Amino acid sequence: MSIGDARNVDLSTCDREPIHIPGSIQPHGVLFALEEETMSVLQVSENVADFFGSKAADVLGRSIGELLSGSRERDLRAALPKLVAAEPILLMSFEHGGGELNVVGHRSDGVIVVELEPADPIATEGIPHDLHSIVAAFIAKVQGVPTVPELGKLVATEVRQVTGFDRVLVYRFDEDGTGIVVAEDRNEAFPSLQDHRFPASDVPKQARELYRLNRLRIIPNAGYRPSTIVPTANPVTGRPLDLSFSTLRSVSPIHVEYLKNMGTEASMSVSVLLEGQLWGLISCHHATPREVPFEARAACDLLAQVFSLQIASRARAADVERRVELKSSLTRLLAHMAEADDFTSGLLAYPGDLLEFAHAAGVAIVKEDTCHLIGRTPTVEEVRALA
Incomplete structure (x- = not known):
């Protein structure tokens, strides 16, 4: 699908778009799919x-060592044992073309996926260098923050400090897939979206699943021209290369059009997972193209993980508190019923305890021909119809 096609797309088809196999990457970096034993290039992005300086057709079948110096190939081979299937890892960095390239790798579809992307300090101006101290300070700060919205505001502020984005939103998914912005930090380049709700179609099902699997996605320049991966099919599987965990993966043209409609030229999303499920996103926007180096993205991922742990901790604490309250309410209600002539009289005498136990605004007690109402309830006739 082209960017032009995205303008007139039927949004009901978004859930079926194969976004994990786009067949192309964002051109701020270059991708190689390597055979592990020989390090020969099985697939490569056209922008190599x-x-x-070598065309893709001239690189295929050759060892990546012919493009890198001998020492760099040895360093890359030495780093391969660190690779895992489902986690992009920074393997090494080296000087190239007057700048520096980060080498990021992971395993996919029986090959080694190696991605080279700029780590140029000019391209990342404004991003702090002491990322460890920022993360450490954040861990200390969250200990005394009582609510999730306040935690969200804190993590949005820290992520914005690390990345330099114009706006950072903390976006929570509800059970029906709709989302709400629970916190934000921004400058005047973008309007506030605090408490705004968005339909489930904004983040289709397969996109939410990809966010669950791969916690981080970056688009440095929404106006990019995709660089095609050649050949189209992975020689090992005969299918397009699975880019689920690629840092350079080309994104849906529908999403690119969505960003442009928002006036966004660069974006980054960091997933917030709770017990392995997607709770929400930390969504970053910038009005002009912006690169964020791997190290800064990794710091944001760590901030998101600390944030999710704090959410889980507060949820567990609230659950324990609720259980204690229920047990206390039940104990009081049992005592009231034991003291009364019948259980109905005991419950009616202490309506506050009953409402607290039921965690409701209203309660109806129906016994034989009697119907007693407490708090906000339907009418007696309506309750009888339900009973």
């Missing part, structure tokens, strides 16, 4: 010429 922009980085190494």
